Amino acid sequence: MANKLIAFVGNPNVGKSVLFNKLTGQYSVVSNYSGTSVDVTRGTIKIDGTDYQAVDTPGVYSLMPLSEDEQVTRDLIIREKPSVIVQVCDIKNIERSLHLFFELAMFKIPMIMVLNMYDEAVHSGIKINGYQLEKILQVPVIMTAATLGYGLEKIIKKIPQAATTPFDIVYSEEKAVSCVDEVLKDKIPYSRAISVYLLCGDKGISNYIPDNLKNFIQTDCLKKININADSFNSRLFNDRNNAIKRITGNAKIVKHKNKFEFLQFIGNAALNPFIGTLLLLCILYLMYEFVGVFMAGTVVDFIQTSVFENFLNPIVVNILDYIKTPDIVKDFLTGEYGLWTVAVTYAFAIIFPIITGFFLFLGLLEDSGYLPRLSVMLDRIFSFIGLNGKAVLPMILGLGCGTMAVLSARVLETRKERMIILVLLSLAVPCSAQLGIILAMLSAISYKATIIWFCCILVSILGIGKLLAYFIKGEPNNLIIELPNIRIPSLLNIFSKIKMRLEWYLKEIVPLFVIATAFLFFIDKIHLLEKIEKLLSPVIVYFLGLPIETTSTFIMGFLRRDYGASGIYVMAQNGLLTHTQVLITAVVITLFIPCLAQSLIVIKEYGVRIAAVVFAAVTAYAVLFGGLLKFLLKFVNI
Amino acid sequence: MKTKENLDVEESLSLIWTSIQRGDTNFNKIDAVVKKGVCENVMNQLIAEGYVLKDNETIKLTAKGEEIGREITRRHRLTERLLADVLEFDKTAIDEIACDLEHNISTELADSICTLLGHPTECPHGAPIPSGKCCQKSENKIKSIVFPLSQLDPGEEVKLAYIVTTNHGYLHKLLSLGLIPGVKIILHQKFPSFIIKVNETQIAVDEEVANLIYVRK
CATH class of the missing domain: 1.10.287.1770 (Helix Hairpins)
Known part of the structure; x- marks a missing residue:
């Protein structure tokens, strides 16, 4: 069976990916299944000196497709015709795995059954007689504890003995x-x-x-x-x-044991309205400290200044000089809007460290089983704006990088939810690059200013979310989610996930930064920026009451969110803006349309028409809200 | 067995009652509906026997008429629920069967059905079901046999009776997670979401979904 395919299939949260990663080693490749957003991991397994192709399918409860994951798993089986299916099961939930087993049995493909999580099952007092099961189903049955590495070599040994089960339910139909x-x-x-x-x-x-x-x-x-x-x-x-x-x-x-289980205790505490909320706040704070302060501050500063500005940039400039590059090319690469100085620096010195930190944190949340609990805790808030707890993922990602968040909105099941999240991400969720600068700028004024800014953003999210939930057609999608046991995260699994996501970032997002920069270079060369500035300045000056110089920073904000914010920051530091003006600018720039890269991905995902409507609405809202704020701030002393 | 005349009276009163509930009180309009739906001269009989009053252009039910109209509607809609949820009849067929049965069900039987189904408030087509005596008792904390999960106290173990939903996706998802009728479930907590345990699986659902899951002790 050389060159034949071994497919790993199983319910979600059965430890299938851990097992797959351990069996295939580090040389696995993650890619989108053609035409979908679902990740499929591929690798090779060595059996008796021969390499076999192996594929890790998305976790499913059934092959009757209701979600994209289920569709992919089923299509993969039908199209790629694996020669062996390895079904990975959670011993504790053997009933559910057997449901899937009977579906897989209909395909009459040789199978082996891996009963994973042996360790957890022993803890909860559940035992399966593997020998009995093997006799009934007539396929090899293996007990494993993938996280501990127990039983893995048995899988390799048994794969060649995979058998088609003769056990067929005689259906009443x-x-x-x-x-x-x-x-x-x-x-x-x-x-x-x-x-x-x-x-x-x-x-x-x-x-x-x-x-x-x-x-x-x-x-x-x-x-x-x-x-x-x-x-x-x-x-x-x-x-x-x-x-x-x-x-x-x-x-x-x-055998039910009533033993006190520490991890189970944590899992239940995370759902308690009081302790769970405290835990949630702690985790958000830790995330802010780690991603926002350490990665976005210390690490970014180091890479940007020490690695890029002092070390790499001079080398690049010297090389270009040395090979006598024409001026226009030099300008294109290292000028004010150069590919190297803007796109590469942005992608690798600023966003890369931030999202690496983000992915590490997210990996921990996912792998420990906390993320679904977070969804449960926040479900009521999200359902107010027509979403459910599952929207927590794109929302949190939005605080990291909006471009990434728009892509991750694919995990939401209905069009209505995806539309709502699109608007909220475009309108009011600030990305980490922007957030850092805005917070620094506002905290220099007063706590009050920071709180007013925060309230403006919150009111916009809740208000606009509620309106959209009301006006966009479609039933609300209620929360139904499985809560896996809390477990100690597997570092190997987290690292392979981070690797997979960083690869995805390099492939999907970085090219957008390059396109956006090239576009910027071009419109700078034809002096379009100044024309737009002139067009916009009456609104900025008369309606928002801001100095004319801020116009260019708003446009810069579209091209690169943090550029816009940092432009204002410099003006504020030089005393060119009053405190009220700083606050108005901070609010408007947060609400203003997202950066060029995010806009491009919105167009790609939702089409030009929807993107145009959303951007026009967002711009109008940002300006009107700024005007209203200017009026209200007359009565408030910040 | 009731006479044809009796049936016509009940049928028309139920029609009039539902029209008035909808806010429709124009005499001529309702008269036309009754003539078409039941028979030509029943309206005169209703007035003569003191079930219906004609006040200018508006139609009104007397206390006696009101009681019968309401009761028949209640029986009709409860029967529909029974047929659709428990006996799994096709929704398009249930109206006709319920039309026959509604006249042959006693008030006591209607109350039993109502209790069995957990005092449902809407018929499968979404129209409200008038409450009966049994429902008022239920408000006084007498629990029915079958009731939605949302009314259960945390910590109790119950059996899943059935899932009421028109949403194919929810049903399939809940079934795949192991929420199969007959299975034992424990409700862990109700806030911020409903956390239930089936076998070794913990599942979280929101309140709307918890209202779709009917359980019995």
Whole structure:
């Protein structure tokens, strides 16, 4: 079976990725599954001296696609036809894994079953008789504890013995299944599985059915059988459930222990309205200290000044001089808007360290099982603005880099949620580069100014979010989320995730910085910037009451968020702005349209029309809000 | 068995009652509906027997008429719920069956159905179900057999009865997470979200979803 594919399939949170990483070593490659945003990791496993291709599919509960993850896993199996499926299960939740097992069994691909989390199962007093299970299912069953490295070599040994289970549930709707299967048999692979999904009412599956058979099935089977998808689904679940009860009755032993478990205690405390909130605030504070102060401050300063300005930049300039580069090229690379001086410096000296810190923190939150608990704690706030707790991920990422956050909004399930998050990210969530400078600028004035700024942003998020939730069509998507056990994060897993995300940053985001800079260089050369400045200055000067010089910083803010903010910072330090003007500028620049890179990704993800509407609305809102603030600040002494 | 005349009276009163509930009180309009839906001359009979009053252009129900109209509507909508949720009839078919059954169900039986279903407040088509005596008792803390998860106290272990939802996605997701009818579940906490434990799995849902999950002790 040289060059054949081994697919790892399993429920979410069963330790599948840890296991995969340990088996394939560090040489795994993460990529988007074609046409989707879902990550699929690929690598190789050595068995008896031969390399085998291996793929880690997204964790799923079922192969009936409701989310993109499930769609990818199923499509991958049907299209790439793995020669072995390794199903990874959580022993504690064997019932759920068996549901998936029966779905996989319909494909008749040789399988082995890995019962992972042996250590956790022992703790909770659950034992599975692996030998019994092997006898019933007739596929190799292996016990592992991936995080401890226990049982991994057994997987490698057993893969060649993978077997197709003869265990097939005789469905109470067998007649219907075989009626469709008769038509598809010998014409397409996996006909039985495809027949069942078709009867389940899965619309996507018909892509795998040849057109000439579709009508035939419709008239000859579906009309005659006369069973609706809902009841077929329920019956299927019942059939599988009964089979699972019989199996676990033979092979599962549960002894409940009432032992005090420290990690479980932490997990429950994190959900407690009082302790959980304190914990949440602590974690946010730690994140601010680590990402905002240490990475964005100390590390960025070091890389920007010591590495780039004092070391790399002179080298680059010297090289360009040495090879006698024409002036225009030199200007393009190292000038005021040069590719090296702006795009590369920005991408590697400023954003790279910040998001590395961010990814490390996020990896810890994800791997420890805390992130879903954070979603639960914040669900009520998010549901006020038409989102649910799951939106916490793009929101937190937005505080890091908005460009990244817009991309991560794909994890949200409905269009309505994605629209709301798009507007909020474009309007009011400041990215780390901007946030640092704005906070430094405001804290130099007074606490009161910082609080007023914060309130303005909060009011905008809640107010606009509520309006959008009301006006954008679509049902709210309620929270249904599994809470995995709290566990000690696996460093290997976190590092492979950081590596995967940084690769993604380099591939997806850095090119945008380059395009944005080239664009900037171009409009500077044709003096477009000054024309826009002239056009905008009446609004800035008369409506917002700001000095004319601030106009250029607003435009710079579009090109690079922190540039705009730092331009204002310099003006404030030189005493060119009154305190009130600093505050108004800080609010308007936060609300103002996002940076060019983020705008490009918005256009790419949502299309030009939606992007144009959002940007126009955001700009109008920022200006009107600034005007209102100017009026109100007449009565307040900051 | 009730006479045809009796059935017509009940049917028309139920029609009139629902129209008035909707805010429709124009006599001629309702008369036309009744004529079309029940029979030609029933309105005169209703007035003669003191169920209905005609006040200029407005129609009114007497106390006696009001009671029957309300009760029949209640029985109709409860029957629909029973057919749709428990017996899993197709939604398009339930109205007709409920139309027949509503006249043959006693008030006591209606109350039993109501209690069994956890005193539902809406019929499958979204129209309100008038409350009965049993519902008022339930407000006085007498628990029904089947009730939504949101009414359960934290720490209690119950059995999942059924999930009421028109949303295919929610149903499938809850089923895949192991929330299968008949399974034992424990409610851990209700705030800020509902945390439930099924087998070894902890699941968090918000209040709206908790209202869709019906359990029994």
